[in-house]
Amino acid sequence: MKKLIIQGGNRLAGEVTIGGAKNSTVALIPAAILADTPVQFDTVPDILDVHNLMIILRSMNVKSSFIHGVLDIDPTQIIEAELPSKAIKSLRASYYFMGALLGRFHRATVTFPGGDNIGPRPIDQHLKAFRALGANVSESKGTVHLDAPHGLHGARIFMDMVSVGATINAILASVRAQGTTIIENAAKEPEIIDLATFLNNMGAQIRGAGTDVIRINGVDTLQSMNTHTVIADRIETGTYLSMAAALGDGVMLKNVIPEHLEAYTSKLIEMGVDLQIDSDKIYVPPVKHLHGVHVKTMPYPGFATDLQQPLTPLMSMASGQSVIVDTIYPKRVGHVPELQKMGMNIHAEDGRITIDHTDSLHGADVSAGEIRAGAALVIAGLMAHGTTVIHNADNILRGYDRIVWKLNRLDGDVSIEDDDQ
CATH class of the missing domain: 3.65.10.10 (Enolpyruvate transferase domain)
Structure with a gap:
């Protein structure tokens, strides 16, 4: 297995090209x-x-x-x-x-x-x-x-x-x-x-x-x-949109299909993200203030279950409480205790995830139990003060095209090593 090592705190800027789905x-x-x-x-x-x-x-x-x-x-x-x-x-x-x-x-x-x-x-x-x-x-x-x-x-x-x-x-x-x-x-x-x-x-x-x-x-x-x-990956797109909104100084996403993400982008706009959506690209400007939202995952064209976890770090920045109800996989809450280790005010009970405002996150040793939980930890690690080590990073590599290279091109500080744990 591999581990991802993230030195948090860097603002992200530049452009990223989304891979095939x-x-x-x-x-x-x-x-x-x-x-x-x-x-x-x-x-x-x-x-x-x-x-x-x-x-x-x-x-x-x-x-x-x-x-x-x-x-x-x-x-x-x-x-x-x-x-x-x-x-x-x-x-x-x-x-x-x-x-x-x-x-x-x-x-x-x-x-x-x-x-x-x-x-x-x-x-x-x-x-x-x-x-x-x-x-x-x-x-x-x-x-x-x-x-x-x-x-x-x-x-x-x-x-x-x-x-x-x-x-x-x-x-x-x-x-x-x-x-x-x-x-x-x-x-x-x-x-x-x-x-x-x-x-x-x-x-x-x-x-x-x-x-x-x-x-x-x-x-x-x-x-x-x-x-x-192969069509563009709407889940990778949504993950980078959340990341760019959380700590971006202006990030352009290329090779996207906005029509595949309308349930997701509408929630980002509701939160206060001023997305600039074109036919095949989306620009995310720096975000000033965010509001809490309620999300319920549904079959397409509803809000995708694969995007509820990557959205949680952004939700922690919002004023007020955000709520996620995953009707597809109610037990998809493995990211919650890992994010708690980083200081996030997030809780799961009876298939309902609540996220309250968190002033700051800190680096920690965490584990990616699955692909999208790992994506949430990557975003949280980039936001956090200090070093985050994500074990079981193979789960992230299963689903995100050249993620280390892409994050570093956006000015992130991410490396990958063999995990002896």
Whole structure:
């Protein structure tokens, strides 16, 4: 594991270019194995999850290379093989190989995925979709076995709850199935539209991505003709917006899609941040005064659960009390005791996080329990007096493109070392 060392107190200034969306990339890479030709992506974020997915590809004899944000994948010599459990357990999104392998080979054996510890995230809706498409599903000793000996067929799938992961897995499994599949109560996230765009450009027939009803006519082959550019990461954007508002002397964010962040930016504006929003960039001027706000996380286009933690350090600067209610993952409160170590006036009880004004933060030894909790600690560390050491920093590196380099270009004082703890 790595640790991040932050010397706090520096004001930030300059510009930062947002990378490709992690939550798109981790679905696009498994989707690539459905292609009958080599595939190329650009604007791919340089994060640990990408490198772990490349390890999984290698286990199936799928060659890949990743240079300067361009990821090439060649699935033309793919073989069925046991997937490496360590890489599978390192990230939640490895479960997309269930849908992709089922779509490609009509069978798959995948260890239960790992990833962030943010409360229960069952995969029952994924398995329900696979069964509807004609797969036999069994589970044993932490492994899911999928088999469709007669192939996959189109089906009507109603999601009992809105699930990004289950929607994506249903798309991956059905895109090469026989007949028409209709996914109802589908998730609407931009990353789903990005996936559908990539697949449609290869010859898939997917309509309705971005709405709650997605229709898929199965096709026999998928062939990549062009490089697919990954959409900008709205969660990375939101994280840097919070950071820039908290301690910026003028920060410009480039390669952003403001339409994907309207629920978030409206809260920043409500707090008193005078955002200057353009078509593909956002300028954050120095902030003079902040007001407390109430936030409730919701499925897209509501306020994203992944952005509640990065907002908490900024909330601690506001006059009055701020409140967060996470309806997606009520147990996503692991950042609270770590921020308390730094002096933040923050508390969690019964799924409700309250943040009161804090005059100043101080450096401390803390631990990043998951990606977005780690992002909150990074922002708090930059705000704090003294040195902050963030252990388990691999969790941050899983989701934030070249974060140390980007922060130092903004005049932060951040370094990374091996962690002997």
